[in-house]
Amino acid sequence: MPWHQRLPLTVTLTVVALLHVAGAIALALFLSRWLPVWTAGGVAFAAAIPSLVWALRRIIAPAQSLFRALAGTVTSYRDGDYSFSLSWQGRGTLRELVDAHNELGDTLRAQRQSLVQRELLLDTMVQNTPVAMLLIDPSGRIVHANIAARKTFGGGRRLEGQLFATLLAGAPSSMAEAFAAGGDGMFSVGDGDAEDIYHLSRRRFRLNARHHELVLLREMTTDLRRQEVQTWKKVIRVISHELNNSLAPIASLAHSGAELLRRGQLERLPEALTTIEERARHLESFIRGYARFAKLPAPRRDPVQLLTFIDQLASQVPFEIEGHVDPGAIAHFDAGQVEQALLNLLRNAHESGTAPGSVRLAVRRTADGWRLDVLDRGAGMNEAVLGNALLPFYSTKRNGTGLGLALAREIAEAHGGRIALLNRPDGGLCVSLVLPLA
Incomplete structure (x- = not known):
């Protein structure tokens, strides 16, 4: 290894410069015996310049090559090529820079390999899932379509680059209507034994600062x-x-x-x-x-005075009111259907083993509607029962039909609301019937 590579660059430059200055001084002293002092010094200095420049170039040349190599590898990293590494036999700051650069390359290579493997796994899963997946850009063109989507919309042909509206124009009318309705939904294609049922799901998100839409179409015929x-x-x-x-x-x-x-x-x-x-x-x-x-009919949302409605409900099944109900409160729902739902819930509360005075009804105004809670102090429900209690024909009672809670759920959802079951912290069950304002 050359001596100047075993020392830091600044030290090497200083030593070489001092050697050349010493040589120039010796030459000036030698020439001063025959020439004037100033002439001898000028001749000596002029004689030292070429060798000094040559020495400096020899010293700086490896560093210049290293800097060019660093610039080249940075360009390669920017282009996604992480296969380069550098070699430097010197010491000092440049050696630390080269080592750090090589470590960065090793880290980027490992991350790139892991990313490629994950992309390959994800692509394999997307392509082989039975759910048809379409990615649509803001202009309505298909950016990506998996195998199931190609079979569903294009007979197995590639769909990338085509207008999604063009595909829908040749699709069955029920499918086009489901997409025109917007949002999620279900539709069927064909009739009789040849009928196929699909579930449509649509999600919007931003990709590369542009709005895209992901369309998921799942055939549910076999499952249903x-x-x-x-x-x-x-x-x-x-x-x-x-x-x-x-x-x-x-x-x-x-x-x-x-x-x-x-x-x-x-x-x-x-x-x-x-x-x-x-x-x-x-x-x-x-x-x-x-x-x-x-045969549950569509609900008729008429104005209902809540306090009068509650009094009529209490004449059929006993319960206590929890909290305060505004005498002038007006809600909009089908009184007959909601009454039937609450009667089922209140009777279930009495059948849970709760004392008659512990069955309560709480009525609260929420930001987007009304919440009616039926509260009891029975044994509550375990996780398995909570997960199935709202399903039709599911019952834990020996002679139960499994229709009480299911009917209440149908009534709530027909009104655009929902029903939820929750075990109370101190024992018992809370069944919440949530109805929208109108």
Whole structure:
């Protein structure tokens, strides 16, 4: 290794300059024996200049090469090429700079490799998902479409660069209507056994400072038909159970009544007929509940004076009012439907084992509507029951139909509201019915 690379650059320059100055002074002393002093000094200085310049160039040349290499690698990093590294045998500040530069390159290479692997994984997942995915730019052109989207919209052909409106023009009318409606939704294509059901989801976001839209289209035919079959099986089991519980005693009592008539034992006949009537009315009520759930009409949102509505509700099932209700408060909802929903909720509260005086109804005005809370002090619900309680035909009661909470949910959602179940901190359940202002 040359000596000037074993020393810091500034030290090397200083040593070489001093050597050349010393040589120039010696030459001036030598020439001063025959020439005037000023002439000898000028000749010596002129003689030293070429060697001094040569020495400086030799010293600076490696540093200049290093700086050019650094500039080249920085340009490569800017272009996304991280395969370069530098070598420098010297010491000092330049060695630290080269080491730091090489460490930066190693870090960028590792990050780039990890990013490439993640992009490859993400692309594989996006391309092979059964959900059709389309990315649309602000001009309405398709930026990206996965395999499922190509099959759904283009018969397997590439869709990038095409106008999405052009694809919709050739799509089934139900699909075009679902997109025209905006937002999420479901629609079906075809009819009969060839009917396919789709769920549409649309999300907007900013990409490269421009608004884009992500369209997700999922075929749900198989899943819905599987759920439909399971639902029908459950409905059939529930109906069969109720029919058997009512028809078997009716048939038995009818036979017993006929025997009592034949024997002339008429004193026992009214008891049998009363039991037959009770079972028939129970069956009638059961069937009426299913019919009401299946044929829930669209709600009529009329002005309702809340205090009068609550008083009428209290005449049918007992409960206590929690808090204060403004006597002049007016809400807009279908009084008959909301009354039916609250009756179901209040009866459930009484059936939870709560003392009659502990069943309460709280009415609160929220920023966007009204909230009606039915509160009890029963055992509450575990996580599994909370997750399924609002589903039709789900019931934890031995003779329950599983329609009370489901009907309340249908009524709330038909009004544009919602229903929620929450265990109370001190025990019991809170069922919140939220209705919009209008």
